Amino acid sequence: MPRPTRVMPSLLSADFANLQRDIERIPSADALHVDVMDNHFVPNLTLGLPVVEAIRAVTPTMLDLHLMIEDPDRWAPAYAEAGAESVTFHAEAAAAPVRLSRELRARGARAGLALRPATPVEPYADLLDEVDMLLLMTVEPGFGGQKFLDLCLPKIRRARALIGAHGGDIWLQVDGGVSLETVERCVEAGADALVAGSAVFGADDPDAMVARLRALGDAAQDDESGDDPAR
Numbered sequence: 001m002p003r004p005t006r007v008m009p010s011l012l013s014a015d016f017a018n019l020q021r022d023i024e025r026i027p028s029a030d031a032l033h034v035d036v037m038d039n040h041f042v043p044n045l046t047l048g049l050p051v052v053e054a055i056r057a058v059t060p061t062m063l064d065l066h067l068m069i070e071d072p073d074r075w076a077p078a079y080a081e082a083g084a085e086s087v088t089f090h091a092e093a094a095a096a097p098v099r100l101s102r103e104l105r106a107r108g109a110r111a112g113l114a115l116r117p118a119t120p121v122e123p124y125a126d127l128l129d130e131v132d133m134l135l136l137m138t139v140e141p142g143f144g145g146q147k148f149l150d151l152c153l154p155k156i157r158r159a160r161a162l163i164g165a166h167g168g169d170i171w172l173q174v175d176g177g178v179s180l181e182t183v184e185r186c187v188e189a190g191a192d193a194l195v196a197g198s199a200v201f202g203a204d205d206p207d208a209m210v211a212r213l214r215a216l217g218d219a220a221q222d223d224e225s226g227d228d229p230a231r
């Protein structure tokens with residue numbers, strides 16, 4: 001069964017003084033990816049709950065929160081309460097990821113588990129029942145506009161195999177350096193949710209770029225399905 005490719009533009013590359021205007025430039029986005037950074041988990045500081053609440057007030061589009069913060073056990077549930085449909089925290093930062101995922105789901109959000117490039121996915125195989133999405137970073141988190149790390153591709157494949165063996169409807173998201181040049185590699189490896197910041201907002205027509213990335217992703221998955229008689 002083909003999986004739909006979801007394209008989620010990262011507002012990190014939008015104009016922070018004109019967030020509503022830039023959100024309205026990407027009406028066909030499947031979700032808005034919002035990067036929360038605390039200057040501790042990553043060496044950058046972006047935005048927090050008040051700005052997420054302000055974004056929520058101006059758009060019905062799904063909000064996909066990516067929390068690059070320490071102590072998500074304490075801070076993440078409030079983002080679900082603010083109305084974000086998906087809240088992703090980092091495995092490296094969470095003290096009790098199972099409890100936190102359950103708290104997010106209890107507040108009506110999808111729960112996402114994020115891994116830095118050097119964090120292996122296998123130790124989290126037994127947690128798949130507890131999450132709705134795995135986010136595999138394809139750059140070191142902290143900044144937009146970095147180069148895609150091809151060394152992450154084998155991990156994307158292994159994560160797709162674990163999700164396939166689990167059998168649940170778990171999205172596999174990649175974040176960092178996703179562009180026209182790298183999208184096919186990501187989808188062929190098994191990603192079905194693509195975060196793209198600089199590629200979308202650096203384009204003359206951001207919404208057309210969303211459509212192009214989605215079309216390339218869907219086509220790459222068709223190719224992949226054709227190669228594998230088991231699918």
Ligand code: DX5
Binds near residue numbers: 010013035146
């Ligand atoms: C980086 C963020 C990403 C970032 C991606 O730590 O998590 O979401 O915005 O930006 P690009 O697509 O430019 O690599």
Ligand code: ZN
Binds near residue numbers: 010034035066175
């Ligand atoms: Zn992100």
